[in-house]
Amino acid sequence: MDAYTRVATTEMKAWQVKMMRPPSFFDRFTSKMQVKVNNIIPEKIHIAITAAIKQMIRVVLFGAGITTGKPRKDAPLEYREGIVRERIRFYKHTAAAEGGVTGAGGILLGLADFPLLIGIKIKLLFEITSLYGYSVKDYRERVFILLIFQLAFSSQEKRSEVYLNVENWQNYKESLPEDINEFDWRTFQQQYRDYIDLAKLAQLVPVIGAPVGAVVNYRLIRRLGDTAMNAYRLRWLQEGLV
Secondary structure, three states: OOHHHHHHHHHHHHHHHHHHOOOOHHHHHHHHHHHHHHHHOOHHHHHHHHHHHHHHHHHHHHOOOOOOOOOOOOOOHHHHHHHHHHHHHHHHHHHHHHHHHHHOOHHHHHHHHHHHHHHHHHHHHHHHHHHOOOOOOOHHHHHHHHHHHHHHHOOHHHHHHHHHHHHOHHHHHHHOOOOHHHOOHHHHHHHHHHHHHHHHHHHHOOOOHHHHHHHHHHHHHHHHHHHHHHHHHHHHHHOOOO
């Protein structure tokens, strides 16, 4: 194991601890606040967000329209992750620019931001998957992408549960339904939506929406990228690729 891989492994182990820690007081407080926020958000916004997330899952599981390069073979971890970091930087700035523009428009354009941001996230994860050497043509790899989404954007209580599926991926993927229509997208979309609502509600407010949209989108992409890198590092370690 070279010096870079040792550092990456240390970062991954710290991430594992974070994924498995019990919910803190702040986590529980945030969950309670989320319930209150959900109760005051207009129903049409809930419907729009849910529809966007449902469509995202369909695209990930069934879509053939997202293209990536061929899975990268025979390259060291440091080289791969150098490219991964560059792609994360690119998508962070893309998402920030998109969030600023839509945030400046208040509620209508703010609502438009949800499907746009989801599309950016999907494209990023498809690219990261390929850069680590896995093929997005494999239905099971697309499910793994959904697990990364859940790890990045679920509550701490749910995150610990999802992490165990990632950690035991080799066994978990064997339990996946033959019919991908049986995937539990309802639970997934609820967890994802609840996290996003609280983080991006202020983006719907005129004037402050632009700076809020830019900052929140930037941070959400950073969070997703970090989660993806560590999830694939874990797989590499388990598969003996490092």
